[in-house]
Amino acid sequence: MPHRLEVYCTVNNCRYWEQGNRCQADRILVVSDARASEGPESISSLEASTLDATPTGTCAETCCRTFTPAGVGGREEGAYRA
Numbered sequence: 713m714p715h716r717l718e719v720y721c722t723v724n725n726c727r728y729w730e731q732g733n734r735c736q737a738d739r740i741l742v743v744s745d746a747r748a749s750e751g752p753e754s755i756s757s758l759e760a761s762t763l764d765a766t767p768t769g770t771c772a773e774t775c776c777r778t779f780t781p782a783g784v785g786g787r788e789e790g791a792y793r794a
């Protein structure tokens with residue numbers, strides 16, 4: 713059975729947003745804030761799968777609030793940061 717990731721999002725004017733802050737998109741793309749500000753606005757799935765890595769040092773450098781640096785502790789289920 714394919715893994716279905718639950719994505720919570722507060723961008724409620726997105727076409728994929730649904731009540732309960734749930735994202736209904738099949739796929740999302742997360743990049744560093746620095747990379748996000750460079751654009752472009754739209755990236756295809758094929759392009760997304762071949763983008764260069766955008767490592768960050770802290771959670772604050774990405775909009776993903778589940779970010780945890782690799783090698784730090786165990787994988788904490790459902791870790792979110794404000």
Ligand code: SF4
Binds near residue numbers: 723728729
């Ligand atoms: S695609 Fe999903 S995660 Fe991205 S802004 Fe829309 S609802 Fe939020």
